[in-house]
Structure formats: structure tokens, C-alpha cells
Amino acid sequence: MYLPPHFAETDETVLRALIRAHPLGLLVSSSDTELLANPVPFLLSERDGATLLRAHLSKANPQWRHIKDGARVLVAFQGGDTYVTPSWYAGKAEHGKVVPTWNYAMVQARGEARVHEGADWLHPQVSELTDTHEAARPAPWAVSDAPETFVAAQLRGIVGIEIEVSELTGKWKVSQNRQEADRRGVEGGLRHEGQEAMADMVARHGGLADT
Incomplete structure (x- = not known):
């Protein structure tokens, strides 16, 4: 990723927070003959000081076969x-x-992937993923709400992906390269259009939040 120093975000707490807030990641892998990319919802966790990403793919998706x-x-x-x-x-x-431009925040994670088959790994992953996204609902749905035989059949149709992250790279391109008057204009324009989250990022990363 092209990363001018003034757009770099290096605080891993901030990087992990973006992943948790936007967990649908684009999983990119390569084989001898092609590149593959699939959007997949991930769970982020930490174990023994390492950052882990866990997800699952359909067995019908050829990407998992390329991820040895x-x-x-x-x-x-x-x-x-x-x-x-x-x-x-x-x-x-x-x-x-x-000229026009585009503001954005992105995190890229690189690491080694392992494939997991079997309900002993998949059932906890699917359950945790479900619980995470159901937690705020008035009546959360749980994997245990479905018949066990049905769940078992569904698990046989997927494989798990676990990535031990070796590098997290963050890019917050939010008008830091503009003069202060331009940054203030962008912040004000965004707020006028109701884009509070991006306006907050422009203010925070552009040094406007406390002035």
C-alpha cells in the first residue's frame, strides 16, 4: 500500500479498533496461476502477544484450497x-x-494462514462470530437456537481460516496534507452533510479537535 508518512497510523490499538468496527475484510491470496480475493467477516483476538484473525469459507470456495x-x-x-x-x-x-480527492481509513493485515477442518474449531468460531454481531439486538439469535443436526450439517460445508498477523499497516488519509484553513473547510463541509465520523477523523488527525 502506498503510504506517505503523514497518512500513516501506527497505533495498534487504533488499528484493531477499525478491524472490530469494520470486520468484513477482503482476503487476498495467490496460487501459482492466479490471485483470489473474497470478502469475509473476521474475528480479531490476541493470544500470547500475537494478533489473530479467524474466519470461515464455504468448501465450495476454491480459495481455501490455495491457502495451505x-x-x-x-x-x-x-x-x-x-x-x-x-x-x-x-x-x-x-x-x-x-482538485477533488477521497478521504478514507484502511488497515491491511499480513500474515500466515492455516486451514482448519472439523467442528471442534469451527463451532466455537461460528458461535463467537454470531454472538458478537447479535449482542446488541433485543432478542439475540444464537447458534444453539438451531437444531444440532442442522448446525452439524452446515459446519460440514465450511472450513476455518486462522491468520497469525505479522504486520498491521494503517492508512488514515483524512486531509492531513492540506493547509489548516482547508482542513477546517473539509471538517465543516462534512458536518453539514451529516458525515460526523469522517469529520471527527479530520479534526482529530488534522490537529483541529482541541483548537
Whole structure:
């Protein structure tokens, strides 16, 4: 990923928070003949100081067959993003030398992947993934709500993917490269359009939050 220093986010607490908030990652792997990429919901955890990503794929998806134990993979997690109009820049009125751009936050995780088959690994993964996303619902659904024989049959149709992350890279491209007046214009424009989350990122990373 192209990463100018002023866009780099290195705080792993911030990087993990984005993954948890946007858990649908793009799993990218390669074989001798092709590149494969699939969107997959991940669980993030830490074990013995290592960051782990866990997910599952359908057995009908050929990607898992390309991910042998120890294969290197990339997972890209896309956070908030938005178009930025040059009309928000103070520089538009001053000199007109402005162009549109796109603001976004992204985390890329690289590491070694292992494939898991069998209900002893898959059942806890599927249950935790379900519980995580059902927790805030008024009447959360649980895997145990379905008949055991049905669940067992579903588990036979999937395989688990576990990635031990060796590198987390974060890019927060949120107008840090603009002059302060332009950053303030972007923040104000975003708030006017109701894009509070991105406006907060522009303010925080652009040094405007406490001024």
C-alpha cells in the first residue's frame, strides 16, 4: 500500500479498533496461476502477544484450497470513506488550484494462514462470530437456537481460516496534507452533510479537535 508518512497510523490499538468496527475484510491470496480475493467477516483476538484473525469459507470456495498451512495472505479492512469536494477548501477562493480527492481509513493485515477442518474449531468460531454481531439486538439469535443436526450439517460445508498477523499497516488519509484553513473547510463541509465520523477523523488527525 502506498503510504506517505503523514497518512500513516501506527497505533495498534487504533488499528484493531477499525478491524472490530469494520470486520468484513477482503482476503487476498495467490496460487501459482492466479490471485483470489473474497470478502469475509473476521474475528480479531490476541493470544500470547500475537494478533489473530479467524474466519470461515464455504468448501465450495476454491480459495481455501490455495491457502495451505503457512501460506502468506493479505486482509484489507476498509473503514469510513468519502468524496471530498474542492469547494470545501479555502484555497478554492484564494487561488483556485484545487482538485477533488477521497478521504478514507484502511488497515491491511499480513500474515500466515492455516486451514482448519472439523467442528471442534469451527463451532466455537461460528458461535463467537454470531454472538458478537447479535449482542446488541433485543432478542439475540444464537447458534444453539438451531437444531444440532442442522448446525452439524452446515459446519460440514465450511472450513476455518486462522491468520497469525505479522504486520498491521494503517492508512488514515483524512486531509492531513492540506493547509489548516482547508482542513477546517473539509471538517465543516462534512458536518453539514451529516458525515460526523469522517469529520471527527479530520479534526482529530488534522490537529483541529482541541483548537
